[in-house]
Amino acid sequence: xxxxxxxxxxxxxxxxxxxxxxxxxxxxxxxxxxxxxxxxxxxxxxxxxxxxxxxxxxxxxxxxxxxxxxxxxxxxxxxxxxxxxxxxxxxxxxxxxxxxxxxxxxxxxxxxxxxxxxxxxxxxxxxxxxxxxxxxxxxxxxxxxxxxxxxxxxxxxxxxxxxxxxxxxxxxxxxxxxxxxxxxxxxxxxxxxxxxxxxxxxxxxxxxxxxxxxxxxxxxxxxxxxxxxxxxxx
Amino acid sequence: xxxxxxxxxxxxxxxxxxxxxxxxxxxxxxxxxxxxxxxxxxxxxxxxxxxxxxxxxxxxxxxxxxxxxxxxxxxxxxxxxxxxxxxxxxxxxxxxxxxxxxxxxxxxxxxxxxxxxxxxxxxxxxxxxxxxxxxxxxxxxxxxxxxxxxxxxxxxxxxxxxxxxxxxxxxxxxxxxxxxxxxxxxxxxxxxxxxxxxxxxxxxxxxxxxxxxxxxxxxxxxxxxxxxxxxxxxxxx
Numbered sequence: 001x002x003x004x005x006x007x008x009x010x011x012x013x014x015x016x017x018x019x020x021x022x023x024x025x026x027x028x029x030x031x032x033x034x035x036x037x038x039x040x041x042x043x044x045x046x047x048x049x050x051x052x053x054x055x056x057x058x059x060x061x062x063x064x065x066x067x068x069x070x071x072x073x074x075x076x077x078x079x080x081x082x083x084x085x086x087x088x089x090x091x092x093x094x095x096x097x098x099x100x101x102x103x104x105x106x107x108x109x110x111x112x113x114x115x116x117x118x119x120x121x122x123x124x125x126x127x128x129x130x131x132x133x134x135x136x137x138x139x140x141x142x143x144x145x146x147x148x149x150x151x152x153x154x155x156x157x158x159x160x161x162x163x164x165x166x167x168x169x170x171x172x173x174x175x176x177x178x179x180x181x182x183x184x185x186x187x188x189x190x191x192x193x194x195x196x197x198x199x200x201x202x203x204x205x206x207x208x209x210x211x212x213x214x215x216x217x218x219x220x221x222x223x224x225x226x227x228x229x230x231x232x233x234x
Numbered sequence: 235x236x237x238x239x240x241x242x243x244x245x246x247x248x249x250x251x252x253x254x255x256x257x258x259x260x261x262x263x264x265x266x267x268x269x270x271x272x273x274x275x276x277x278x279x280x281x282x283x284x285x286x287x288x289x290x291x292x293x294x295x296x297x298x299x300x301x302x303x304x305x306x307x308x309x310x311x312x313x314x315x316x317x318x319x320x321x322x323x324x325x326x327x328x329x330x331x332x333x334x335x336x337x338x339x340x341x342x343x344x345x346x347x348x349x350x351x352x353x354x355x356x357x358x359x360x361x362x363x364x365x366x367x368x369x370x371x372x373x374x375x376x377x378x379x380x381x382x383x384x385x386x387x388x389x390x391x392x393x394x395x396x397x398x399x400x401x402x403x404x405x406x407x408x409x410x411x412x413x414x415x416x417x418x419x420x421x422x423x424x425x426x427x428x429x430x431x432x433x434x435x436x437x438x439x440x441x442x443x444x445x446x447x448x449x450x451x452x453x454x455x456x457x458x459x460x461x462x463x464x465x466x467x468x469x470x471x
Contacts, residue, residue: 067402067448068441069409071420076441079433176305180413187307200315208304208312215303 014193021189029172032107036114043119062116077109078181106178114171121163125156158229165222250439260418264408268343276351301349314338314414339411358389391462398455
């Protein structure tokens with residue numbers, strides 16, 4: 001049933017392949033989390049400024065992407081993304097064939113999904129900061145940039161950290177879905193290995209352990225960060 | 235009128251929409267079994283999780299830890315491909331169920347939702363204040379009565395919003411069962427794409443249906459919240 005000998009490093013086992021696959025999963029998660037946070041900041045900004053059009057677009061984006069299965073979003077971006085990019089390139093006068101690699105497509109797809117969750121977290125964190133603080137900062141004569149980086153930013157970060165930790169866990173688990181694009185991360189490696197060795201149970205249990213390891217340790221990391229950022233409060 | 239119908243018939247999006255709609259019953263079947271079973275099991279697991287018996291509570295805690303720490307896709311594959319490769323399961327009566335992608339999907343979805351749901355219900359049960367339990371005890375309720383008449387009604391209506399979120403996540407999670415060759419809406423959309431080479435129309439048709447399903451789910455949860463939280467209703471008098 002469970003064949004340990006298939007998991008050794010080197011040519012006889014799949015240990016090193018799984019190590020690289022794990023690194024790929026971590027890479028995709030970090031990249032898409034970062035890109036997602038950037039997107040989320042733009043979305044939150046669009047929701048909070050008093051402009052009906054941007055607010056409508058941002059609300060439409062978060063509602064639709066959160067109401068549709070992640071797999072569908074990934075399929076849409078993976079199969080439909082190239083044609084969109086090519087039509088954009090056509091506008092700039094390039095008529096050749098463009099194909100993005102699986103890593104780029106996967107990262108963008110997961111970032112699109114992760115940004116909707118992050119934006120809700122960031123919006124709640126922004127609204128949790130007392131408005132009196134902005135007024136106090138204005139009274140001190142700070143300009144807008146200073147207010148954001150010295151007063152609002154650190155507090156938003158503290159309020160948002162637990163939520164961001166949750167979004168990170170969701171993002172990490174969602175990366176398993178981009179195995180459908182052919183990117184060799186843990187899930188794809190599992191399918192390849194179990195097809196070659198005819199022993200799906202071994203590799204699937206390995207994959208489950210790898211994901212469990214990643215989520216547990218990143219969860220611990222976020223706990224430490226949270227403690228660090230709320231030092232002044234307990 | 236005739237023109238509109240002809241136009242619709244020619245439009246790819248509309249034809250895809252009809253075709254995906256035929257897969258709606260397969261998606262709903264997954265939900266109709268896994269949601270009620272998941273709900274009841276979640277309640278039982280949540281009660282076990284807060285029980286004083288260390289063994290029961292620790293076992294359930296580790297179950298929740300493992301399921302919440304791994305992606306649903308791994309769980310579905312583990313049940314569909316993993317269990318199917320074990321010799322003695324293939325020879326046992328379980329094989330009649332586990333060889334069908336449908337029952338594998340139901341099993342995986344149920345296992346998944348029980349882990350998340352019981353954690354939600356645990357939060358609700360632990361949020362019932364001590365005074366309410368004591369007043370129940372002072373009325374002479376035994377443990378079962380206390381649970382049925384005091385703790386669960388209060389806990390359940392408190393966690394309705396977060397359980398509603400879990401229900402929506404479940405609607406979305408059914409799409410993953412398509413990866414085990416089960417033909418529900420996402421699977422059909424994928425098939426249409428392979429046939430027509432028009433991915434955007436295929437997946438948008440499926441996306442609209444999922445959005446609609448989730449919209450109904452949100453309205454249902456809102457209605458439940460309205461019904462079971464009469465003290466929070468805004469009076470218009």
